[in-house]
Amino acid sequence: MELRHLRYFVAVAEELHFTRAAERLNMAQPPLSQQIRQLESELGVQLFQRTKRQVELTAAGKNFLKNVYKILIDLDKTCDSAQRAQKGEIGNIVVGFTGTATYDILPKLLQPYRSEFPFVDISVLQLSTTDQIQSLLNGEINIGILCAPIKNSQLNFEVIHQEPFIIAMPRNHPLASKSGPIEVQEFSKELFIMIPRNSGQIYYDTIINICHNAGFSPNITQEVHELHTSISLVAAGMGVALVPDSIQNLRVRGITYRQLKNSVSTLKTALAWRNDETSPLVHTFIALAKKSIKKLA
Incomplete structure (x- = not known):
């Protein structure tokens, strides 16, 4: 069974007419009828009661339609979640910060970020600059907000x-x-x-x-x-x-x-992140941080 079979079935179930369903799917009617018969054969149940005058869902068909709707809704949510994860719009991120960033920088960064990315779970940890460097290298935090200048070949820094x-x-x-x-x-x-x-x-x-x-x-x-x-x-x-x-x-x-x-x-306060960082979450945070600080400075 393939995803297209489910979509074909939904079209016929909603139209209760093979020709109209085929037009809706931008395909010919005979191949659509053949696909539905293959689906019924694979399931081992009759989904539609067909006569020359009308097409009706059987009891098995009605039950199957209800569950197919759930499958397609879950699939859409899954696809949307994957797309949003790729854009850095959902997920988890851990940000380290020094005490000196508490009274100005941190609020300017977190408030617009949470507003633009409400589905990202963000955790913050107050750490010294030295501890942030080690935590970045160990993968314990994703981004550091620390005192500059710092030199480390494994990290990127931007004041x-x-x-x-x-x-x-x-x-x-x-x-x-x-x-x-x-x-x-x-x-x-x-x-x-x-x-x-x-x-x-x-x-x-x-x-x-x-x-x-x-x-x-x-x-x-x-x-x-x-x-x-x-x-x-x-x-x-x-x-x-x-x-x-x-x-x-x-x-x-x-x-x-x-x-x-x-x-x-x-x-000087700088953002820090690993050179090999590939997470879209990190890069969207950095991009928005630069814009927020520039706008609110």
Whole structure:
């Protein structure tokens, strides 16, 4: 039995007339009658009661039609699912991200993606840049949103966003009332709250370089693993922190933010994926991510 036999049967069952069914199928009537007889022979049942005046479904034919409808509907769904999978419209994808992407980049990427591809199951994992690299190579995540620059011959990288570092200080800090950008060296005697280097090497080294370029080494009094924790400690008067500009999207009382004067260091965020990645899901995510960041930047 072939799929065409089922479609021939449905046409005759719905028309209850071989000539009209043949016209509907764009074929001659004799071959259609022959195909239906072959189907009946293969099934071992009579599907139609034929007379010179009319064609009627037998009880077996009515039962068979009901189940054929289900088969054809399931087949259409299966074909549609395969086509959508090829287009990257359904399936599962796992995205890694650094804590620095939480307050700006991640919402800008995920919201339009979920809107355009509602049938894709997307999971997100917060991982350091180093851990994301390893997870990409191990196939544990499909895409990384991490700090750049990174070099790895097995991965593709594309910077999608850059933002300056700013200084976060308690609202009652002597410099909080100062308007405009502030020189970093004005904080050379301050206590600094930092993310440890093993949680984000690039992020950590960039902050150290900002301080060194200003002529001092930061006095690190507290190390925390989350940016929002560092901001909370700043608000509590435990010190100051150099943080990415997007952290201002996190509303915390008791904090004052100021731009840095003469600082050219920026936090670069990149997408990362394997060189041998063939999944349409990954490539549609990357394409939409580029468009979303460009549109919303």
